[in-house]
Amino acid sequence: MASHVINLQQVVKSYHDTVILDIPRLELDYGVYWLLGGNGAGKTTSMKVMAGLIPFQGDILLDGTISCNKQPVQYRRYVNYAEAEPLYPGFITGSDLVALYAKTKGQGFKDVQEMIDLLGLGSFIHRPVSGYSSGMLKKVSLLLAFTGRPKVILLDEPLITLDTQSLPLLYTLVETFHQQYGVTFCITSHQPVTAGSIQLQVQDKNIVKI
Template identity: 80%
Template sequence: MSAPILHLSHVIKAYHDTTILEIPDLRLTYGVYWLLGGNGAGKTTTMKVIAGLIPFSGDIILNGTVSCSKQPVQYRRLVNYAEAEPLYPGFITGSDLVALYVKTKGPGFKDVEKMIELLGVSAFIHQPVSSYSSGMLKKVSLLLAFTGQPQVILLDEPLITLDTQSLPLLYTLVEEFHQQYGVTFCITSHQPVTAGAIQLQVQGKNIVKI
């Protein structure tokens, strides 16, 4: 069996005295995964834990070398995350966000200006975020998720609020970054996916490997 890209060990997320998420041991090898569960099942909490964005007990090891708890900055540079319903300060522009991510994440697999054109955000990227529709915000969050040279990209409900014309492009990007650049994806969904996929249980939810 291949070495895990992500190894979740004794991961527990609790709010006050209530345990929200408990994963004793989970190893995800290189692949594209769907995390399935209904609304309120804890998918977003799971994704934010894996992204290293909220505190938890235990540890997550990336590619056998980078510890989320001990090397958080290096870890977050290699694990990108796009929120289901992204929120950004209204006074900044999409181009401000892109500049920040490029500075933080470093050179990308693909040129960021080409990605801006590809995702169709060039028409509004220089406008304040407060003027964006939910669909515009979604496109910017996806653009940011594909910046740098991540080993893992986490997409939380990427299909909601995204226009139907952009769906084939998103699928193409996932396939390209997975096949050409070796990126592992974990994508949440409240809808069933491909029959015959490999399913792993996490807190009653399914992680499905396509």
């Protein structure tokens, strides 16, 4: 068994000759991580690089065997990502997105309809996303991040635009997927990752500063 869930090796990301990320080595074991950094520090870029969504120099290994650059399809099957401010083509329905993700990610840890009901998506999931509020889009993005059987879930500012009633539901999903299904989480947030009696235990060693 690999000692590290995700391993960044000589990762460099530049935009127009300006280096945004320069990570010689970063090894994350199983856990819940909080990615900290000020505005413009590169948190979202880091998440997109780790999700395998944008090109970069170097490589990222999942479980020590799956290369982001050499096996991108297999890598993205096991690394899920929820954007801070998701955007989708307006004509697509939430159901279309769920069906697409379910097809590409495969059978999930939890039943998708159960998660739709949990997050209160049933009343609008069949409508085109052009009519969604920012909160609705956020819920769909989070739902998609929990599809399939991921080894790593990346949540970029999961708390913004989310109504207070949905926060405990999100924490329940994170806790369940981490404790029961062995999923490692990397979360960016400007707010404490707590909600009522539920608290995600992020120790000092699990705070990654950039």
